Amino acid sequence: MRAIVSAPVADEARDEAEMRKIVLMMGISLDGYVEGPGREIDWHQVDTPFHQHMNDVLRPMGGFLSGRVTHELMADYWPEADAAPGAEPVEADFAEIWREKPKIVFSRTLKPGPAPWHTTVLPEVSPAAVRALKEEPGGDLSLGGADLAATFLEHDLVDEFRIYVHPVVVGAGKRLFPDGPFDPSLLRLVETRAFDNGVVLLRYERAPE
Secondary structure, rough: OEEEEEEHHHHHHHHHHHHHOOOEEEEEEOOOOEEEEOOOOOOOOOOOHHHHHHHHHHHHOEEEEEHHHHHHHHHHHHHHHOOOOOHEEEEEEEHHHHHHOOEEOOOOOOOOEEEEEOOEEEEEOOOOHHHHHHHHHHHOOEEHHHHHHHHHHHHHOOOOOEEEEEEEEOOOOOOOOOOOOOOOEEEEEEEEEOOOOEEEEEEEEEOOO
């Protein structure tokens, strides 16, 4: 990890700009939920063109960040998904992407260190550990999973938001942004896109201070 030294503000800003970004990628319902009360996400509207879009976005990423639950769900299916009877080409494509990408899993229950499928387990989320990941070479880091996203948001560690609003009203469950103290954070809209299946992408970056 890089030593902490005194430096001009301009140098700090330049260093931050050169780092990899933490990109929160999350599907939410129109009423703001990321999952139902039983952790359901089967209401996500995923057709072939949308799946292809996700593959295209994730392929250049430098790695995936997730919590234990999300990682175990993915590891239970995707390693051999392309060998499943009737697997669609977009599914086979994503299976290869998932297998080959470095994966960082934050968990207090899994054993820290290397794990199968290019995975590294870290015991907790800390700003220092996340900064060290951002300083490594490679593409940006995709952040997924409702619980881990909440922790990153709590520590103000998200650089970019790619929010996919699905045309569904869920009514109850876990919200992406839980209630907290009134503290507005201004973001800059950099992209919108409407998909034929009704999903709308809202992509935001941190606004310049």
